[in-house]
Amino acid sequence: MKRIGILTSGGDAPGMNAAVRAVTKTAIHHGLGVVGIRYGFAGLVAGDFVTLTAExxxxxxxxxxxxxxxxxxPEFAQKEVQEKGVEQLKKHDIDTVIVIGGDGSYHGALALTRLGINSIGLPGTIDNDIPxxxxxxxxxxxxNTxxxxxxxxxxxxxxxxxxFVVNVMGRDCGDIAMRVGLASGADAIVVPERQFDIKEIAERLKRGFKDGKDNGIIILAEGVMNAADFRTELLKYGDFDCRANIIxxxxRGGSPTVLDRINAxxxxxYAVKLLLDGKGGLAVGMENGQLETHDILDLFDEKHASEESLIDINEEMTK
Amino acid sequence: MKRIGILTSGGDAPGMNAAVRAVTKTAIHHGLGVVGIRYGFAGLVAGDFVTLTAExxxxxxxxxxxxxxxxxxPEFAQKEVQEKGVEQLKKHDIDTVIVIGGDGSYHGALALTRLGINSIGLPGTIDNDIPxxxxxxxxxxxxNTxxxxxxxxxxxxxxxxxxFVVNVMGRDCGDIAMRVGLASGADAIVVPERQFDIKEIAERLKRGFKDGKDNGIIILAEGVMNAADFRTELLKYGDFDCRANIIxxxxRGGSPTVLDRINAxxxxxYAVKLLLDGKGGLAVGMENGQLETHDILDLFDEKHASEESLIDINEEMTK
Amino acid sequence: MKRIGILTSGGDAPGMNAAVRAVTKTAIHHGLGVVGIRYGFAGLVAGDFVTLTAExxxxxxxxxxxxxxxxxxPEFAQKEVQEKGVEQLKKHDIDTVIVIGGDGSYHGALALTRLGINSIGLPGTIDNDIPxxxxxxxxxxxxNTxxxxxxxxxxxxxxxxxxFVVNVMGRDCGDIAMRVGLASGADAIVVPERQFDIKEIAERLKRGFKDGKDNGIIILAEGVMNAADFRTELLKYGDFDCRANIIxxxxRGGSPTVLDRINAxxxxxYAVKLLLDGKGGLAVGMENGQLETHDILDLFDEKHASEESLIDINEEMTK
Amino acid sequence: MKRIGILTSGGDAPGMNAAVRAVTKTAIHHGLGVVGIRYGFAGLVAGDFVTLTAExxxxxxxxxxxxxxxxxxPEFAQKEVQEKGVEQLKKHDIDTVIVIGGDGSYHGALALTRLGINSIGLPGTIDNDIPxxxxxxxxxxxxNTxxxxxxxxxxxxxxxxxxFVVNVMGRDCGDIAMRVGLASGADAIVVPERQFDIKEIAERLKRGFKDGKDNGIIILAEGVMNAADFRTELLKYGDFDCRANIIxxxxRGGSPTVLDRINAxxxxxYAVKLLLDGKGGLAVGMENGQLETHDILDLFDEKHASEESLIDINEEMTK
Known part of the structure; x- marks a missing residue:
């Protein structure tokens, strides 16, 4: 093992750079070179490489x-495109790859591994939607943003x-909404994982104002509904002043928090060590606060399990 | 002069509380009492008063x-409603009033002054649209937000x-857009005060990418156009990846900056001192960094003058 | 069970208020009253109580x-003072107590439990020094601050x-230093849990500058040494420009992060539910990301176990 | 006029980079080249130059x-060193220079102008201590930080x-302390420009606690006294809980605010335009919110005039 190639793929996420830095510094410590591959798998095939140093x-x-x-x-789904990528890697003495991105990008890591380039996937996405x-x-x-x-x-x-009805990110996964909702003291959290009763939410808000609250906040995962549409529905059951807002x-941007920097x-x-151990085709994850790995293949049939108890706690405190 | 009533009116703005605090502390220093009037002019008429203390x-x-x-x-436009308000004030020994809000709320301050309650208007709005x-x-x-x-x-x-095409606040006044645009290094700033050429902006963005820029930002005052519509127009003249965003x-919210706290x-x-001098019907403003006053009456025919040179500087740096 | 008393003790920590809020809202949901006890155990004995409502x-x-x-x-260590506290609680129909603070304050919770007032301790301190x-x-x-x-x-x-040699908080426990150090990309992290070689650190910094780095950061837990003294020592082995700084x-202050608000x-x-289950004398903690409890008595002989692997990772990346 | 050289000197300040960016973009608009001079006047003499482009x-x-x-x-005070610098500039076709820094660095700008290189000084320092x-x-x-x-x-x-007694920066100039103190609602602001009565401050704090305040904040310019020493003095006149803190x-660091980015x-x-007009030996400043210039020579005998009215307002509100 001589050189590790590293690329980021899918939507950007704060902490990706911290992960690239950690790969680079760890690899150098172990006597390995590191090559940054620009523009994800497109750059891999095009050979858009840049040498990374500790400095x-x-x-x-x-x-x-x-x-x-x-x-x-999407072209990287094709076998011949993948082989062109492997050629580029070999030409530049890169024998292992670390991919940071969503589970979509793990397909590429698996394909590379099958073609002899041991590759590891790191979960890099704000959406927390990876199994x-x-x-x-x-x-x-x-x-936090x-x-x-x-x-x-x-x-x-x-x-x-x-x-205020506020849309936060989250297409199929309500994790951002659940966390942000509980942390914001929201009156209601609406996510794809759970059914909701818009009339009951309106009643809850009215009861709040009646009891002396001076505001109402609903956190709505954007995968469920647009904030403006939710507002229209909500106003059928209450005549309070109400606005829709989209964060x-x-x-997606901004300097990462302590937790994201540490975990990245x-x-x-960890990814460098897996490669040093001769591993490939693995996705790194976290379970009960500990790093662990799964075969990338196992992820494709699975669905991410959200911490739905956050919703339960919020319901208990708002009803 | 015994007691000052103070109220906030119109859209909330960071620093309003700092202004109320300054009025209270200054008034107490001069041996005066201060009464907070809740819910603006509505609370004035309803007698929703709360005593403010330094603590x-x-x-x-x-x-x-x-x-x-x-x-x-809006009912406060009616003479008989105003008189009801004056009655409330007199009943509570309030002989002067300070109104913090937009120039709309200055009408109320003028009406009170004419009815014998000397009143001063302070410019409290994020929009900077007061003459x-x-x-x-x-x-x-x-x-800054x-x-x-x-x-x-x-x-x-x-x-x-x-x-990214980004809507910032500003209906008739482009001041937020101008400041935010220049401070963000925007490729274009689009405001109500100036005509714009959407095709030219698209060309500018394409030239930027060609010359090595890796992003494009357009700051758009929401009074000009919705970001989504602007994006649609823009994409007629360029095929770059483009998204619309509304801040x-x-x-409106958040803890105020140093400048807003100091000026508030x-x-x-200053408002307390004007009242101590027996003044009323005046609006406090800032000109060349100095506090000054104008008759409220003079404001109604005037339009706020924006610092349009910010646009000129931005154009000089982006074209 | 009728009413829960809640108090905060020891150094303040961001999220204490969020925990009080959660106790209040959960208790109300279960038909219980909540009484805020001001000024910790001093207020408990003095009967400085305030009713908390959802609003x-x-x-x-x-x-x-x-x-x-x-x-x-410290007077609360005395049996007769504790009994006076219990009297106050009974007089106000408070039959259970939740204490938020460091493990020092858990002594009080244990004492109350032994005197018939079931009490639960929540870990509230920035220092992460509770077993x-x-x-x-x-x-x-x-x-993050x-x-x-x-x-x-x-x-x-x-x-x-x-x-820069930067002191962060942490008397006997280096957890803040470890986290902040790794998240800041520090050149060295110095904590009470580990020996350090100041000469080696100086060499590392010199090597960094020689290799092209343009700065050096040392994170130093204040329990180890004062930043100014460390600087003096360090300059014996290198002639770089060096400053000491104390955060x-x-x-201690500031609005809590998502993680602190959620965990609080x-x-x-959880504490309310433990009380509803008739439990007392327990400390709530987190292990592998899950809430759990320990007898308060067990904590006093134990020492907090830091995540020292963070130091190992940092060493691997900086040497 | 062909190329502008630009350097930063003295302590770094947020917004210096924004000023360099503005010089570069404006110069390019006017068909000029821009060269970044690294490490201030040292780099000028050493010829450590880097071409700046809009991208x-x-x-x-x-x-x-x-x-x-x-x-x-400090070597740049010597005539022969200055001449060496001019040589370097001429060798690289640089015929004008912009210096961003404190008034100390303006000496260098004046020296260059006298040697035929028109130079402009921009006020770049957090301390606001330039006449x-x-x-x-x-x-x-x-x-704001x-x-x-x-x-x-x-x-x-x-x-x-x-x-809390809090040291903020400011050796001879209390401007940071005045602004931060007023914006923080400090109980007292202590600056080099004004005498202070530590006993009276202690009385004020005691009165505050007696009247129901729950905290006390003293903002102390570091040029006056160390916070720890002030605390010791203060405790002679009161027995409250008191801590010293140094920001x-x-x-010095951090991403600049809107105001600093706009003014930079x-x-x-403006500096580029002055050079285009053939001007040199001038320092750019701001008076009543407007840009203006002064001969650098005039600055050396003058002292910066602080906005001491901020102190008066604070005294009025705290006594």
């Missing part, structure tokens, strides 16, 4: 986004005795 | 929103070589 | 510090090719 | 510190009914 990635621990860039590249892991790199930063935005929104909600893409660093460090 | 407003300097609450109350003042309480916080959101958005824009209500404090302090 | 604690989820106040009160728990309420916020300060310090370190008390909420919710 | 400085608007680095270089300007680049960010730290400290002060070097951008833009 040029030194400032990356607190940078948001991914300095290696990311790009969509067999309770945590993905970027989740904590995204949640959304929560801080909602703290601001609550100021104006309270000033005007107003309800939007700011949730642990995972990057 | 119970002590923690308010860094609180967002308005703890005195705000409310719409004869270059600054309104809350502007700096709102701009929006800019920090855009810093995050730029992370993800850069990671994907993407353009939204979070711009100066203005609150 | 008056609603805004507390994001407030730093403890609105119930905290106070030193049988990997997490204490406030830890994550304190770490320190890390953000160090991000700022690194800017000026880099601008001047300078080394200080700001680490989970723990407050 | 490589694009991301610099929000970066703290100075990416051009800064360094002490003939009410504002220096970095001031607003430093004040300090104020946010103090907001956190107030949380813990309130939780324990404690007084320290974090005040305006000043960078």
């Amino acid at each position: 040029n990635i030194d400032h990356m621990i607190n940078a948001g986004g991914t300095f290696l860039y990311s790009a969509r590249y 067999y892991t309770e945590y993905t790199i970027g989740l904590d930063t995204a949640c 959304a929560m801080q935005a909602i703290d601001r929104i609550r100021d104006t909600a309270s000033s005007h005795h107003r309800v 939007g893409h700011m949730q 660093t642990k995972m990057g460090n | 119970n407003i002590d923690h308010m300097i860094n609180a967002g929103g308005t703890f005195l609450y705000s409310a719409r109350y 004869y003042t270059e600054y309104t309480i809350g502007l700096d916080t709102a701009c 929006a800019m920090q959101a855009i810093d995050r958005i730029r992370d993800t824009a850069s990671s994907h070589h993407r353009v 939204g209500h979070m711009q 404090t100066k203005m609150g302090n | 008056n604690i609603d805004h507390m989820i994001n407030a730093g510090g403890t609105f119930l106040y905290s106070a030193r009160y 049988y728990t990997e997490y204490t309420i406030g830890l994550d916020t304190a770490c 320190a890390m953000q300060a160090i991000d700022r310090i690194r800017d000026t370190a880099s601008s001047h090719h300078r080394v 200080g008390h700001m680490q 909420t989970k723990m407050g919710n | 490589n400085i694009d991301h610099m608007i929000n970066a703290g510190g100075t990416f051009l680095y800064s360094a002490r270089y 003939y300007t009410e504002y220096t680049i970095g001031l607003d960010t430093a004040c 300090a104020m946010q730290a103090i907001d956190r400290i107030r949380d813990t002060a309130s939780s324990h009914h404690r007084v 320290g070097h974090m005040q 951008t305006k000043m960078g833009n």
